[in-house]
Amino acid sequence: MISISALTIVLIGVLGLLGVGLYGLLISRNLIKIVVALQILGKTALIAFVLAGNANGRTSEGQALAITVIVADTIVAWSDWRWRCKCAGVLERWM
Numbered sequence: 001m002i003s004i005s006a007l008t009i010v011l012i013g014v015l016g017l018l019g020v021g022l023y024g025l026l027i028s029r030n031l032i033k034i035v036v037a038l039q040i041l042g043k044t045a046l047i048a049f050v051l052a053g054n055a056n057g058r059t060s061e062g063q064a065l066a067i068t069v070i071v072a073d074t075i076v077a078w079s080d081w082r083w084r085c086k087c088a089g090v091l092e093r094w095m
Helices: 006-027 031-055 059-088 090-094
Strands: none
Touching: 006 031, 031 059
């Protein structure tokens, strides 16, 4: 019987997600689908960071990189939302 380690299974999953993200990015012309494909690629990179840290015995460094990327992504999304609300005049109604 073949025994496959958890590291190999996660690596196969990362490669599968990378393929799905690249396929969606290259094939689609719809902007929303392109954004979803980019999000899939971003989350794949996060999983790869944690996987690489775990493979080298430095799990905390991989997790720290993943958390840093999540925080940066959240800040960008929040500033984009605030800009869109400002342009639409929504924030003036709240304040």
